[in-house]
Amino acid sequence: MKILIITEYFPGSENCDIKGGVEARAFYLAKNLAKKHDVTVITSFDAGTLQNETISGINVIRCGKKRKYSQGGSFIDRLSFIFSAIKMGKRLDTDIVDGYNFISYIISYKISKFLHVPRVATYHDVWLGEWVTNVGLINGLMGELLERYVLSKKWDKFIAVSNYTKQKLKNKGICEDNISVIYNGIDLEKYTNSNTKEDNSICYVGRLVKYKKVDDLIKAVEIIKKDISGIKLNIIGSGPEEKNLKKIVIEKNLENNVKFLGFLKSHSEVMNYLKRAKLFSLPSIVEGFGMVTIEAVAAETPYVNSKIPPTVEITQNGVGGLVYEPENIAQLSECLKTLLEDDDLYLQKQFECKNLSKNYDWKELSNILEHEYLKIISK
Missing domain, CATH: 3.40.50.2000 (Glycogen Phosphorylase B;)
Incomplete structure (x- = not known):
């Protein structure tokens, strides 16, 4: 053809x-x-x-x-x-x-x-x-x-x-x-190596726009910090909400916990952050698919995502991670905290990630x- x-x-x-x-x-x-x-x-x-x-x-x-x-x-x-x-x-x-x-x-x-x-x-x-x-x-x-x-x-x-x-x-x-x-x-061949995870680290990858609800993720980190002082959130991406999000970080005294990495030109660099992260999170309320979730799954990085139809579909309703009610910050923080603290559940979700990625x-x-x-x- x-x-x-x-x-x-x-x-x-x-x-x-x-x-x-x-x-x-x-x-x-x-x-x-x-x-x-x-x-x-x-x-x-x-x-x-x-x-x-x-x-x-x-x-x-x-x-x-x-x-x-x-x-x-x-x-x-x-x-x-x-x-x-x-x-x-x-x-x-x-x-x-x-x-x-x-x-x-x-x-x-x-x-x-x-x-x-x-x-x-x-x-x-x-x-x-x-x-x-x-x-x-x-x-x-x-x-x-x-x-x-x-x-x-x-x-x-x-x-x-x-x-x-x-x-x-x-x-x-x-x-x-x-x-x-x-x-x-995904190109499964790029995810064959074992990855060392950084404790208490969360990664977000995507545009910084209102419907991605990155502000919810920052507010969840504020809640988690009360019990896990070393919590870290790496935000990869740029967009019109960046200035507002940085303002929220300053207002909540989270400068040592939240890092804005901006738009990274190298996809391999993005994947390195995703592979090293303990968790990935996509709090978005609007997605057609959510491709970065599958990339996280292939990297054996469990996710905590909003429970919107595309995420439910591609993850088979939470295989490889946890889902929460969209815009429910308390539930988001609880899911993140659970996976950071429950080693047995975390290992189970990593195993699920490995099997789920084979579908893509x-x-x-x-x-x-x-x-x-x-x-x-x-x-």
Whole structure:
């Protein structure tokens, strides 16, 4: 097959130094598919990368103005990418086009329509009716309009990253027969070494935005500190809430307990922190999948996550960690404290992590995707 993947961002090397779950999915599935098929990725022209290159057997074409990574705003740069990517894609010879995020859906639709080939939308979450709540008024209205446009178009297939996302698509009128579920995964080979855990350490990885509820995690650390004075929280990521979160840390005298590491460019560096942490925590109230939870599980780092549908689904309701009622800070702190103090339970959860991670191997997931593409093309 000749496969064209459209994703707003893509790694600049085989080291896969990624910034989020969308580009991780794009990279690893493309890498595995490229072993048997001709795979091309159209992505934005990230600063410090080459415009045309081959990475892990993938033909990578970068379009638009050179830009820095941004998950919000950057309207001019994004428009430049959209128009440039559509123009480039129309010149290619491909059998199928797969869009990986909201910006790339428009591009995928336009290219596939011009080339008369099947089109796929890989969907991570459905925010229709939730955009303004999740990202604010201006970005929210733009997202709302864009998603309404995307869902109004005819797609040969929606690929949802979870059954939770599939259900949300069905709720918005997408036919169940037109939705397949293929989970996100991990490169299990990167997690084969045993890891030394740092006592009383917790790690958070993700964007610093309101719906991630990192403030709840900081407030939980304040409670735990009363019994475990050496409690440590490493916060990896950046975002609009960073200033507010740092203010909370100062107000609660937690400067010696909470460390902001910012955005780490090297994914391997992020994984090293995750591997060394005693616990991982994702207190978010909005997720489409929660890929970093699976990475923590593969690193045999038990988690304490909010009990939202995607987490319940991918962890089989708490295998490998503990879940608590969203925004219940007292329950969050109690779960964290329990796993830090109960050695037998901690070892049990580590054992569960090892077995659960086997369900999320990119190699197996790429085989499922390959089969799905072949079915779509043969129609």
